[in-house]
Amino acid sequence: MANMEKPVPFADGAKIPVFGIPRTIKIIPHTSRTTDITLTDDALEVRTSRADPSSNIRDFLFSLLRRTIEPMWKGHCATLNKSVYQVVLRDTRCRWGSCVPAGKLMFCWRLVFAPMVIVDYVVAHECAHLVQMNHSKKFWDLCDTLSIDMENSRAWLNANGDKLMMYGLAR
Ligand SMILES: [Zn+2]
Secondary structure, three states: OOOOOOOEOOOOOOEEEEOOEEEEEEEEEOOOOOOEEEEOOOEEEEEEOOOOOHHHHHHHHHHHHHHHHHHHHHHHHHHHOOOOOEEEEEOOOOOOEEEEOOOEEEEEHHHHHOOHHHHHHHHHHHHHOOOOOOOOHHHHHHHHHHOOOHHHHHHHHHHHHHHHOOEOOOO
16 A cells, blocks of 8 residues: 555554544553543543553544444344345455455454444445446445435545544554
C-alpha cells in the first residue's frame, strides 16, 4: 500500500474518528484489573491499569462495529429474503468486505472509523452479493436500492480508504 498517511497509534491524546466523528483517546489510569472504555461525543475514555491498552481499544471498536452493523445486515436480509449464518470482522488491507453467497459476510474492522453512511454502503454492497455474486448492472442497481448514498460512498472510500488503515498501527 502506497500511502502518505502517518500511523496513529491508540495512545493517550491520539485523535481517531469513530464513525467519522473525531474522538481523542484519553487514558485514565486506575487500579482495577479490568479496562473500562467509554465512547463520549468527543473522546474515547479508557480507564485502565495497563501500560498499553491498545488491544483493549481494538476489542472495544470491534464489538462497537459488530453491534452497529447487525441491524443493517439483518434489515437487508429481511428485504432480500436471504439469511446469513456468520458475520466476521477481519483486519484486511485491500477490501472492505466480502460475501459468500451461502450466507457468510466479512467486513474490515477499520470501517468503525468511517462515517456511518459509508458503513451503510459497505454492508449494503455485501448483502447485495447474497443475490448477485458479481458486479453487473443488476448488482449495482440492487446495491443502490439498499444503500443510502452509494455513489458518494464509493468516491469517499476511494479518496479516504488509505487513511482508515492508519489508525491503531504502532510503527
Ligand atoms: Zn463487490
